[in-house]
Amino acid sequence: MSTISNLFGNTTARRGIGSLIGFVIIWHIGAMIDDWTGYDLLGIGLVPPPGDVFAAFLGVIPKAGYWMSWVSSFSRVVTGFLVAMIIGIPFGLMLAVNRYFRGIFFPPFEILRPIPPLAWVPASLIFWPTNEMSIAFVTFLGAFFTIVINVLGGARSIDISYLRAAQSMGATQFDLFWKIVLPGTLPSIFTGAAVGMGITWEVVLAAEMISGGGTQGGGGLGFFIWNSYMGGSLEQIVVGMISIGIAGYLCSSAIRKIGYYFMPWRRLF
Amino acid sequence: MVKKSQKKEKTGALSIKNVTKIYDPSGVNVKAVDDCSMEIAGGEVCMIVGPSGCGKTTLLNAIAGFHSITEGSIHLDGELLCGPGKPKAEQSAERMVVFQHGALFPWKTLQENVAYGPTVQRAMSSAEALDKAGQMLAEAGLGQFIKKYPGEVSSGMARRAEIVRALINDPKVLLLDEPYRAMDALTKQIMHESLLETYDRTGVTIFFITHDLEEAIFLGDKVHVVTTRPCQLKKTVEVNIPRPRSFETQSSEEFRRLLEEVNEAVHEEAVKAFQAGEREMA
Numbered sequence: 001m002s003t004i005s006n007l008f009g010n011t012t013a014r015r016g017i018g019s020l021i022g023f024v025i026i027w028h029i030g031a032m033i034d035d036w037t038g039y040d041l042l043g044i045g046l047v048p049p050p051g052d053v054f055a056a057f058l059g060v061i062p063k064a065g066y067w068m069s070w071v072s073s074f075s076r077v078v079t080g081f082l083v084a085m086i087i088g089i090p091f092g093l094m095l096a097v098n099r100y101f102r103g104i105f106f107p108p109f110e111i112l113r114p115i116p117p118l119a120w121v122p123a124s125l126i127f128w129p130t131n132e133m134s135i136a137f138v139t140f141l142g143a144f145f146t147i148v149i150n151v152l153g154g155a156r157s158i159d160i161s162y163l164r165a166a167q168s169m170g171a172t173q174f175d176l177f178w179k180i181v182l183p184g185t186l187p188s189i190f191t192g193a194a195v196g197m198g199i200t201w202e203v204v205l206a207a208e209m210i211s212g213g214g215t216q217g218g219g220g221l222g223f224f225i226w227n228s229y230m231g232g233s234l235e236q237i238v239v240g241m242i243s244i245g246i247a248g249y250l251c252s253s254a255i256r257k258i259g260y261y262f263m264p265w266r267r268l269f
Numbered sequence: 270m271v272k273k274s275q276k277k278e279k280t281g282a283l284s285i286k287n288v289t290k291i292y293d294p295s296g297v298n299v300k301a302v303d304d305c306s307m308e309i310a311g312g313e314v315c316m317i318v319g320p321s322g323c324g325k326t327t328l329l330n331a332i333a334g335f336h337s338i339t340e341g342s343i344h345l346d347g348e349l350l351c352g353p354g355k356p357k358a359e360q361s362a363e364r365m366v367v368f369q370h371g372a373l374f375p376w377k378t379l380q381e382n383v384a385y386g387p388t389v390q391r392a393m394s395s396a397e398a399l400d401k402a403g404q405m406l407a408e409a410g411l412g413q414f415i416k417k418y419p420g421e422v423s424s425g426m427a428r429r430a431e432i433v434r435a436l437i438n439d440p441k442v443l444l445l446d447e448p449y450r451a452m453d454a455l456t457k458q459i460m461h462e463s464l465l466e467t468y469d470r471t472g473v474t475i476f477f478i479t480h481d482l483e484e485a486i487f488l489g490d491k492v493h494v495v496t497t498r499p500c501q502l503k504k505t506v507e508v509n510i511p512r513p514r515s516f517e518t519q520s521s522e523e524f525r526r527l528l529e530e531v532n533e534a535v536h537e538e539a540v541k542a543f544q545a546g547e548r549e550m551a
Contacts, residue, residue, distance in 0.1 A: 161372035164335055168360045169386035169438060179389070183376040265376050265418040 024050050048235045053242070056235035066224065069240075073208065073220040074247065076132075077200045080139025084196060088144050089189060092151025097181060109148065117142040117203045121210050135207045135220075142203035143196035150195070154188020155181055187266065190259040194252055201248045221247065279311030280346055281441035281474030283332065288341035289499075290327050301327040303499030304341070309491075311346070311441075314468060314475040316489035318482060318535055320542035324500030325478045326369075329444050332476065333366045334358035345441065362386060365435035366444045371427055373419040379406055379430045380415040386438040402437060409433050409463065425456045429463055436467065442474045449484070458516060461487055469513055482535065486510075486527045487519060494534040497542035504534045 031049035033039075048056075060066040094101045095109075120138050128134040158181060166180050208222030219227065221244050228236035260267060290302040301324035309315045317325050330336040332343055332350065334357060342352025350358035358364075373382050383402035387393040393401065406415045409429050411422075419427050428448055435443055449457050465488065468475060479485050485492045492506040508527060510518055518524055 159370075159372065161368040161370065162374060164333070164360070165366065165368065165372045165434075166374075166385070166389070168333065168362060168365055169434075170362050170390040171385075172389070175389050179385075180374070183374070186376070263376070265420060 046234065048238060052235050053238045056233070056239050057242075060236065060239060069219055069221045069224040070243065070247065073204055073222065073244075076135050076139055076204050076208075076220065077197075077247075077251065079136045080141075080204070081143050081193075081197060081200050083136075083140050084143035084147055084200075085193065088147035088192075088196075089151055092148040092192075093155055093177075093181070093185065095148070095152045096155030096185075097177065109145075113145045113149070117199070118206050118210075121207055125211060131211050135204065135211060138207045139200045139204045142199040146196040146199055147189075147192040150188045150192025151185060154185040154191075157188075158184040186259075186263055190255065190263070193255050193259075197251050197255055198248065201244060201251070205244060279472065282311040282346050283307075283309040283315075283442060283474065283476065284344040284347075285309075285328070285332075286342050286344075286352075288328065288331065288343060289339045290324070290331065290336070291339045300499040302331075302338075303501050305495070305501050306341075307493055307502050307505075309474060309476065312472045312474055314477065314488055314490045316485040316492045317476070317478045317495060318480070318485050318492055318531060319495035319500065319503075320497045320535070320539045321480070323495060323498045323538070323542065325495060326446055328500060329366070329446055329476065329478060332358065332442070333364055333444055334360040362390065362438035363441045364444060365438055365440040365442075366446065367428070367431050367435055367448045369446045369448065369450060371419075371424070371431060371448075373427055373431050373434065375419050378416050378418055379411060379422070379426075382419070382430060383434045383437050386434065390438075402433075405433050405437055406430060409467070423456075425452060425460055428452075428460060432464065432467065436471060436473070440473060442476055445475065445477045447478055447480065450480070457481075457484070462516070464488065465512070465514060482528055482531050483519065486524060486531065487514065492527075492531055494531060494538070497538045497545060503538065506531050506534075 027047075027050050031047045091105075095106055096102075117138050120141055121134070124134040124137045125131070128137055162180055162184060163176060166176055171179065204220065205222035205225070208220040209226045221240055224243075225237055225240035228234075228240055285305060285307045288302055288305045289300070292299040292301055305324075305328065307315075317328070319325055327336065331338045334350070337356035338351055339356070343350045343358065344352075345364070349355065373379070374385070377385065380399055380402045383406060384395065384398035387398040387401065388395050392398075403412075403415050406412060409432075411426060411430055411433070414422050414426060414430075419430070422430070431448075432443070449460050452460065461484065464475075475488075477485075477488060486506075486508055489508050492508060493502055494504045494506065495501060496503045506527060510521070510523055510527075
């Protein structure tokens, strides 16, 4: 079993590394093609080649400001996301299991839901006392609606046979909720979390760009990109973009790991 | 459970009297079951055969307590389950359902699934329940799979485990709703033998819905052919083939004769159902 999974892991790792190398080579060719041919190809000649970006990366790594951007973006994402999970999961479950609760809270929820999180930025900048709080609030909104909708949908689509079987065997309402509805909803909770996490990164970046990223130096990765743009450093823009890619990847693999831990029955898929 | 045998006094007699069920969602009066009566003796294997969508499952749902009935009554061992003044039976472990699509909890192992009933009833500690569940699964030939999740075993094994999950509650009646529908002929054969073996051991009353006529005769003491919607009892065929039965039974002359008899009755109804379907489409 372990040899099989090792083999599988190695193949996956080999493919992953191979595809990344291939991607960098294509990027390099794309970036250099106008230098080589002398033709300007639809502006892609402006893309900095991977070597330059790598050099810029090495340039920012020793700088504290770059890492501060990581820390502030991460803490905003994690704060907004965790609050969204803590409020969103029970809220979604209540919407699913209680018809009165659903009757009262679903209509306003549905009216607020289509408002894009970024539309909240100006209002929350005005409402919240600090820049930091308004960014965290907007990231919270980004994840909250997605999580609630997934939890609600997941809980409502639990096969009625499970509920009937459990009830026939003598399960109480309490048992039904904790032993059937909750585990039955877990896959949807993690789907919601994964999608919500993606949205929080989108939102935090945009919010940082718009708000100017806060005053205490912790501008975040969004502000880092914006600053690089203002400073005219193309390489550094790409460094910022790749940093976000890595950050997002770290977050989603963390969610996958946690899901793997909590849902042993899904490990086969 | 282990000591239970045919010697035990037969319980689980179902008496269905003049049951009518009308579905009336937003005023569309659909009569699913109409004045349907049948008597099922304790410890009998009773097979219900009829065209698709004729209301067989409605009847099963009424016995299980999932749905109410509109008229008539259903008694279990002389006790009223549902009837005048009590449209819906309460759900109870004395009437366990094995569902058409399978309803093992995917997030529990086979052993945890089987232990679920005694645990939620607080009839046993969870350690005892798991112990007993493991034992019963082993008896059903699933000993090596008790730690597997339902998604890891074949549909045949899952269905057998589901029957064990029902039996651990020591039900009076086992209600099966086309449990082997999607299975290939070979798996089905194994399932049938396993069910018969279980039945010979426990003597539980079995109420079994199916479309498969050979299955009906092979397993049943009686085959109740019901009409197309609304569901009514059309004909009861007694199957006097001695138990224990084996697959050789299916090539006997008596088996062939009964098959023809049931087939004739069902075919008439199937044609009616088909024509009714065409009328609705037109």
